[in-house]
Amino acid sequence: MSKVAFIxxxxxxxxxxxGKQLFEHSIAGTAHVLDADFWSGDxxxxxxxxxxxxxxxxxxxxxxxxxxxxxxxxxxxxxTKVIGYADGAxxxxxxxxFMPHGMLLxxxxxxxxxxxxLVEDAVGYxxxxxxxxxxxxxxxxxxEKKVRQFQIPLEQKREKWIAVAGQLTHCPLKNCIGNLxxxxxxxxxxxxxxxxxxxxxxxxxxxxxxxxxxxxHIVQDDFFKEYSRCYIGINxxxxxxxGRFSLDLAGMGIPVIGGPAQQHQKMLFPQLTFEPFLEVPKxxxxxxxxxxxxxxxxxxxxxxxxxIETEITxxxxxxxxxxxxxxxxxx
Amino acid sequence: MSKVAFLxxxxxKGLRxxxxxxxxxxxxxxxxxxxxxxxxxxxxxxxKEMEQYDYLVxxxxxxxxxLTMELRENLPxxxxxxAFADGAHQDLTRxxFAPDGMLLxxxxxxxxxxxxxxxxxxxYYSLFANKPCSFLGIPxxxxxxxxxxxxxxxxxxxxxxxxxxxxxxxxxxxxxGLFLAKKVKGVRALLCEPERDKVANFLLENHIVVDIHSTIxxxxxxxxxxxCYVGISxxxxxxxGRYSLDLAGMGIPVIGGPVQHTQKKLFPQLTFDPFLEMxxxxxxxxxxxxxxxxxxxxxxxxxxxIQREFTNEKFVSRWDNLRRMVDxxxxx
Numbered sequence: 001m002s003k004v005a006f007i008x009x010x011x012x013x014x015x016x017x018x019g020k021q022l023f024e025h026s027i028a029g030t031a032h033v034l035d036a037d038f039w040s041g042d043x044x045x046x047x048x049x050x051x052x053x054x055x056x057x058x059x060x061x062x063x064x065x066x067x068x069x070x071x072x073x074x075x076x077x078x079x080t081k082v083i084g085y086a087d088g089a090x091x092x093x094x095x096x097x098f099m100p101h102g103m104l105l106x107x108x109x110x111x112x113x114x115x116x117x118l119v120e121d122a123v124g125y126x127x128x129x130x131x132x133x134x135x136x137x138x139x140x141x142x143x144e145k146k147v148r149q150f151q152i153p154l155e156q157k158r159e160k161w162i163a164v165a166g167q168l169t170h171c172p173l174k175n176c177i178g179n180l181x182x183x184x185x186x187x188x189x190x191x192x193x194x195x196x197x198x199x200x201x202x203x204x205x206x207x208x209x210x211x212x213x214x215x216x217h218i219v220q221d222d223f224f225k226e227y228s229r230c231y232i233g234i235n236x237x238x239x240x241x242x243g244r245f246s247l248d249l250a251g252m253g254i255p256v257i258g259g260p261a262q263q264h265q266k267m268l269f270p271q272l273t274f275e276p277f278l279e280v281p282k283x284x285x286x287x288x289x290x291x292x293x294x295x296x297x298x299x300x301x302x303x304x305x306x307x308i309e310t311e312i313t314x315x316x317x318x319x320x321x322x323x324x325x326x327x328x329x330x331x
Numbered sequence: 332m333s334k335v336a337f338l339x340x341x342x343x344k345g346l347r348x349x350x351x352x353x354x355x356x357x358x359x360x361x362x363x364x365x366x367x368x369x370x371x372x373x374x375x376x377x378x379k380e381m382e383q384y385d386y387l388v389x390x391x392x393x394x395x396x397x398l399t400m401e402l403r404e405n406l407p408x409x410x411x412x413x414a415f416a417d418g419a420h421q422d423l424t425r426x427x428f429a430p431d432g433m434l435l436x437x438x439x440x441x442x443x444x445x446x447x448x449x450x451x452x453x454x455y456y457s458l459f460a461n462k463p464c465s466f467l468g469i470p471x472x473x474x475x476x477x478x479x480x481x482x483x484x485x486x487x488x489x490x491x492x493x494x495x496x497x498x499x500x501x502x503x504x505x506x507x508g509l510f511l512a513k514k515v516k517g518v519r520a521l522l523c524e525p526e527r528d529k530v531a532n533f534l535l536e537n538h539i540v541v542d543i544h545s546t547i548x549x550x551x552x553x554x555x556x557x558x559c560y561v562g563i564s565x566x567x568x569x570x571x572g573r574y575s576l577d578l579a580g581m582g583i584p585v586i587g588g589p590v591q592h593t594q595k596k597l598f599p600q601l602t603f604d605p606f607l608e609m610x611x612x613x614x615x616x617x618x619x620x621x622x623x624x625x626x627x628x629x630x631x632x633x634x635x636x637i638q639r640e641f642t643n644e645k646f647v648s649r650w651d652n653l654r655r656m657v658d659x660x661x662x663x
């Protein structure tokens with residue numbers, strides 16, 4: 001049985017071992033399924049001794065972790081394999097300052113023993129920058145254990161609540177504004193979305209006649225409880241990442257309209273996946289069809305649930321992980 | 332004959348009249364074909380002066396949203412205010428929502444019409460306003476650019492033009508272009524990078540053979556880049572796609588992304604998602620070097636489209652349509 005350490009970022013903190021994790025829908029869930037010790041921090045004492053006991057050191061990458069990754073690969077014996085785990089969006093290399101972050105990211109990709117991604121189609125892009133193995137891993141999803149219990153039968157959803165992804169003030173990049181204005185293409189809908197600064201956007205939302213319920217940050221269980229009442233989700237996010245919003249809603253039996261850059265949106269809802277800026281007529285048409293055609297609604301919903309049950313399983317995750325280990329050890 | 336003013340952003344505050352513009356591949360070219368008076372500035376101190384015009388076309392950027400609203404508020408309704416999209420169609424998601432995003436939406440809602448430089452993005456803008464919105468584009472001085480065409484058989488060095496800059500504009504994905512260039516042996520890349528010293532070591536360590544130049548004027552751009560065999564513009568920002576068009580006009584095939592208007596129109600066989608279709612991108616790039624008939628097919632298709640679709644006549648016809656929509660005389 002191989003020993004794995006999973007390292008998550010914690011700014012200005014020396015690496016610290018938190019032990020094993022529970023199964024959550026987050027990077028901690030990855031550590032759980034890998035049976036890894038969960039570490040956090042962004043730098044390491046010079047002797048690296050504590051990490052030498054592991055066969056695989058798995059690092060959740062962001063710009064604070066590139067240097068640590070490079071240092072660990074230099075400092076640890078070759079028998080301990082260092083694996084970079086993509087976080088954020090695959091466009092990050094073009095979204096951060098090239099100096100020093102972009103250069104460090106490329107150096108990290110070339111230094112690690114392997115790099116694993118959250119988006120299957122982005123593997124080829126990362127491969128441009130390194131000769132090391134790059135593969136899709138994804139993230140586990142606690143469907144049976146948690147999310148499934150939040151499914152509400154459609155006939156109980158009398159009000160047409162629309163779940164809108166993103167935040168207006170904090171994260172405009174996720175195109176929350178496009179999601180919001182799309183909702184207006186159907187009548188009598190109510191919108192549920194996260195916005196930590198409601199005072200700043202209230203008059204704008206009033207002027208544009210949005211019926212919204214705004215909430216602040218909430219814990220996972222409250223998210224599932226609140227959003228389970230929604231009829232449809234909109235997630236026209238152009239950032240290429242896991243697509244957790246689409247997956248969470250799909251797990252509760254809610255169809256989501258979204259963009260092709262997110263792994264789970266594309267996998268789960270092929271009939272509801274469109275380029276967020278350039279395919280608006282198709283988006284509007286699909287959105288309206290979800291209200292007018294119950295057969296189409298159920299087809300989208302059932303397809304997503306089928307894919308969750310057959311493809312987004314811990315077993316499939318472990319098969320991918322075992323393949324990656326093989327790739328790393330055969331180099 | 333209607334009178335048009337074209338307003339562009341500038342560091343100076345009060346609007347200043349610069350008169351007529353020459354034809355060029357820029358917003359100046361737009362003003363030229365509209366026979367517009369060009370103004371630069373971000374604030375109007377003399378509304379009376381603006382009252383002489385029938386149409387005010389305002390080149391939009393964050394500094395121009397307020398001006399657009401103020402002009403609409405203070406000028407009589409017979410003068411039509413038309414917002415002209417500049418930047419990328421993703422801008423609404425790239426600027427701070429409060430206040431810039433809110434102001435952009437308000438500018439869209441108060442303008443009498445909106446002109447986009449990406450045809451497929453018209454409906455995205457239309458989400459936010461009930462006003463007429465249509466594709467206009469930018470004129471292209473092909474007859475001038477044509478002079479820089481060099482037959483591919485005369486290009487012995489395999490020089491690859493890379494769009495973007497590493498330090499100043501990483502968003503344009505020049506890093507992807509540079510690493511793609513390496514997928515063919517013996518090529519040299521040509522790149523604009525004003526901070527050469529800062530990236531020289533990185534390029535050397537990564538075995539990227541590249542000729543770097545600093546910012547240059549149009550003529551120098553055409554002179555230098557006409558020597559290139561292939562261009563790479565894997566830019567994910569949705570805009571006009573001037574780089575692809577300039578190179579196409581010189582007879583150079585360009586590999587690029589689908590969100591740029593000209594790339595998609597000119598090079599359908601060389602257009603791919605810049606991040607998600609890398610195996611296809613590499614294959615098309617290598618084929619341009621190994622298959623001369625494919626190369627010529629891509630090149631000739633683009634030249635044909637330029638001569639048929641990127642003409643002043645087509646631009647003026649779109650401008651006339653937009654005016655009719657704004658005036659409410661368009662029957663469609």
